[in-house]
Amino acid sequence: MRDFQKLFDSAYVADSVSGSNIESDTERPKPPTHKPTRDVTPNTGNSTVSNGKYKKTVAKVILAIAIIIGLAFIVMEVIKDADFYVKEGDKLLKSEKHKDAIKLYTKAIKKDSELAQAYSRRSYAYYLINEYPDAITDCSKAIELDPVQQAPYEICAYANHEDIRQTKKYDSLRLKKAVDYAERAIDKGASIKKSALSNIYISLSYAYLNENNNREAIITAGIAIDLNPKNAAAYTNYGVGNYLGGDRKLGIESLRRAAALGSTKAAEILNKIEN
Numbered sequence: 001m002r003d004f005q006k007l008f009d010s011a012y013v014a015d016s017v018s019g020s021n022i023e024s025d026t027e028r029p030k031p032p033t034h035k036p037t038r039d040v041t042p043n044t045g046n047s048t049v050s051n052g053k054y055k056k057t058v059a060k061v062i063l064a065i066a067i068i069i070g071l072a073f074i075v076m077e078v079i080k081d082a083d084f085y086v087k088e089g090d091k092l093l094k095s096e097k098h099k100d101a102i103k104l105y106t107k108a109i110k111k112d113s114e115l116a117q118a119y120s121r122r123s124y125a126y127y128l129i130n131e132y133p134d135a136i137t138d139c140s141k142a143i144e145l146d147p148v149q150q151a152p153y154e155i156c157a158y159a160n161h162e163d164i165r166q167t168k169k170y171d172s173l174r175l176k177k178a179v180d181y182a183e184r185a186i187d188k189g190a191s192i193k194k195s196a197l198s199n200i201y202i203s204l205s206y207a208y209l210n211e212n213n214n215r216e217a218i219i220t221a222g223i224a225i226d227l228n229p230k231n232a233a234a235y236t237n238y239g240v241g242n243y244l245g246g247d248r249k250l251g252i253e254s255l256r257r258a259a260a261l262g263s264t265k266a267a268e269i270l271n272k273i274e275n
Contacts, residue, residue, distance in 0.1 A: 081111060085118075089122075109122070114145055117142075119141045119142040123155050123159070127158065139155040150189055157179070161178045170203060170210055178200050179201065198231055201223045202224045205221035209244075214245035215241075217241035221235075224238075233258070235266065236258040239255035
């Protein structure tokens with residue numbers, strides 16, 4: 001068993017991401033009317049024939065109306081463009097009807113497979129229902145189609161991090177990618193909280209510890225501390241990295257700092273080291 005595993009077997013919880021109707025102008029036709037030019041008293045013998053003709057006429061009119069309405073709906077569906085579905089999807093997303101919003105964004109993509117905005121919106125909807133792999137696929141496609149957009153980078157950062165936390169497969173390469181997405185989002189004006197970015201760095205430092213790369217673990221844990229000096233997990237990773245890397249004094253000091261901030265994991269590690 002690795003030295004790291006003897007001291008440390010944990011994972012950290014990160015912050016979550018803290019987001020025209022077209023009407024037919026087709027007018028229904030009215031049933032035709034007939035005004036006799038003179039008074040006619042119908043005889044009894046022709047009443048059945050007249051009623052039959054009238055019923056057939058009404059049936060034809062109703063059929064004509066149904067056809068016109070059907071065609072109107074078809075025309076309405078055809079003229080709806082991708083932007084229409086994105087806007088309608090946004091309304092559902094705002095109402096927290098995430099799955100229904102996804103359906104409309106999917107319709108938008110079917111209308112225009114290169115509409116980056118639709119992929120970006122759908123990736124966010126997937127993120128909100130914890131469908132991280134789908135969110136990653138969509139935000140990556142949005143970035144490919146429109147590298148200027150800010151939102152897809154932010155979504156990709158969080159979705160990659162959350163997927164790693166959910167599966168507990170701490171891969172330093174994927175986490176470095178998550179960090180890169182976050183930093184590029186910030187460069188484009190995203191207001192990612194320092195505490196959230198700190199948590200991604202904490203996970204990255206944990207991945208390095210798991211890979212026995214103490215040097216990189218120390219560096220990334222140090223960045224996490226700079227971003228959020230009150231995050232106990234960052235001090236825990238920093239302490240373990242230094243302790244295993246040879247600087248036991250600094251390692252113990254950092255672990256004590258983590259324990260003072262409330263880390264039970266740091267307290268457990270100190271107990272193993274000191275007893």
